[in-house]
Amino acid sequence: MLRRVLLLLLLPVFALASFLDEVQNNLRTDASYLSAKLSYEEAVFQVQKDKSVLIPYVSLDKFNFNTSISESTVTYVVNVPFSITFSNVAGFNFSISNSWKYSSSDDRWSDSGWTISVSRSLFSNFDLDQLQNQRNLFDVSWKLLSAKNSVFVNVANDVFNSFYYTRKLQITSRRLQLLNDQVEELRKVYEVGGVAFEDIVNTQKQLQNLVLQLEKISQAKFSVSKDYPQTMLDEMMNRLCELTSKLPTEQEAIEAIKARYDVQASYIALEIARRQNERAYQTWLPNPILSAGMTFKEDGYSVSLGFSFSYNLIDRGERSYSYKSVQDKLNLQRASYEDKLRSLEKAVKDTYASIRIAEVSKQLAELDLELKKMNLDRLSKKKEFVSAHDLETATLDVEEAELELFKSEFDLLMNKVNLLMILGIDLIEFSGGA
Numbered sequence: 001m002l003r004r005v006l007l008l009l010l011l012p013v014f015a016l017a018s019f020l021d022e023v024q025n026n027l028r029t030d031a032s033y034l035s036a037k038l039s040y041e042e043a044v045f046q047v048q049k050d051k052s053v054l055i056p057y058v059s060l061d062k063f064n065f066n067t068s069i070s071e072s073t074v075t076y077v078v079n080v081p082f083s084i085t086f087s088n089v090a091g092f093n094f095s096i097s098n099s100w101k102y103s104s105s106d107d108r109w110s111d112s113g114w115t116i117s118v119s120r121s122l123f124s125n126f127d128l129d130q131l132q133n134q135r136n137l138f139d140v141s142w143k144l145l146s147a148k149n150s151v152f153v154n155v156a157n158d159v160f161n162s163f164y165y166t167r168k169l170q171i172t173s174r175r176l177q178l179l180n181d182q183v184e185e186l187r188k189v190y191e192v193g194g195v196a197f198e199d200i201v202n203t204q205k206q207l208q209n210l211v212l213q214l215e216k217i218s219q220a221k222f223s224v225s226k227d228y229p230q231t232m233l234d235e236m237m238n239r240l241c242e243l244t245s246k247l248p249t250e251q252e253a254i255e256a257i258k259a260r261y262d263v264q265a266s267y268i269a270l271e272i273a274r275r276q277n278e279r280a281y282q283t284w285l286p287n288p289i290l291s292a293g294m295t296f297k298e299d300g301y302s303v304s305l306g307f308s309f310s311y312n313l314i315d316r317g318e319r320s321y322s323y324k325s326v327q328d329k330l331n332l333q334r335a336s337y338e339d340k341l342r343s344l345e346k347a348v349k350d351t352y353a354s355i356r357i358a359e360v361s362k363q364l365a366e367l368d369l370e371l372k373k374m375n376l377d378r379l380s381k382k383k384e385f386v387s388a389h390d391l392e393t394a395t396l397d398v399e400e401a402e403l404e405l406f407k408s409e410f411d412l413l414m415n416k417v418n419l420l421m422i423l424g425i426d427l428i429e430f431s432g433g434a
Helices: 002-015 019-027 031-051 126-191 197-221 230-243 250-259 261-278 280-284 318-380 388-422
Strands: 057-059 064-069 074-089 092-103 108-111 114-121 289-297 300-308
Touching: 019 126, 019 230, 031 126, 126 197, 126 230, 126 261, 126 388, 230 388, 250 261, 250 318, 250 388, 261 280, 261 318, 280 318, 318 388
Parallel strands: none
Antiparallel strands: 057 074, 064 074, 074 092, 092 108, 092 114, 114 289, 289 300
């Protein structure tokens, strides 16, 4: 009884399962998506950290407690260091610090005084670090989007193939049975001299071709992860129709690709290389660290100024090579960015050509179906003069033509979906998913 109740409770859940639910289920187990999601979250954190420069680090640095035990006494020392640090604020580091110390032998607290300090490398190039984090965010955003869209497309193909290969198997199996029956009839006619043996051999050859087709279809169906209900196929086709109902013109699409995440990442990489090239002179100069501080104590205050740097007076050609490679990197990034735009423009044009080809293929499938229906209609009107085998074959021809027309419609939709992927559209979100 309990089992029946549970089944009744679960029934609405199964009934409500949709195409987008299936996509979400696949996302939860897709390694590429999960990996891209982790990288994306890390990149978002790094960019947010760059924007949070006014949030300080408040810390106890090297808090320690030491004790000393002798025959007559036990002494201990407590040291409590405290600091508030603002890191990389336009390349500057600010800190406010103090340290309190308690010694049991003196039975009193002492402090080192409040110290306010600021330091900065002369060539901090903090903006390049921020640009690199922004570039990384665009890069992993594209990888995340690509992983999501791949799962969407894979599920769509899986749902369609589940239906297509099942129907193809059914039709081919029925054709095989008809041909088997025909071979048996030919054998009987051959025994009384009604047909030549060549006719039997030709029919057997057709039979083996059908067997071969059946095996290939069965093999193709193995790639389908599972069988799906008809309702999911219908919903998927409706969503694909809605998703691709409004496409940009070819010129609009070529302009739109510039907004893709990976194109943005490539552009920022070019900007980083351009700034590095403008600052290539820094390679030949030392990068001193400038610092200043002020300490306040009970007996007064003190001011400190600092200046430090390291510089190799003689090296093994590292500076010369680094200076030269900066220009080479700029040329590489410029060529990479321009090549990406050209390849994407070609991909857009190729996809529009594929859409036009798919539209023509659909029209041909419609005409083929119309011809097959006309043939079936003609044979149906002359049933008394037509064999059951020919009538059944014509019926199967119509069913197969209907199936191929449906496939041509799906292929057309998927070519349009491919265009949306090239444009960087989030297929799941655009379809109404999360």
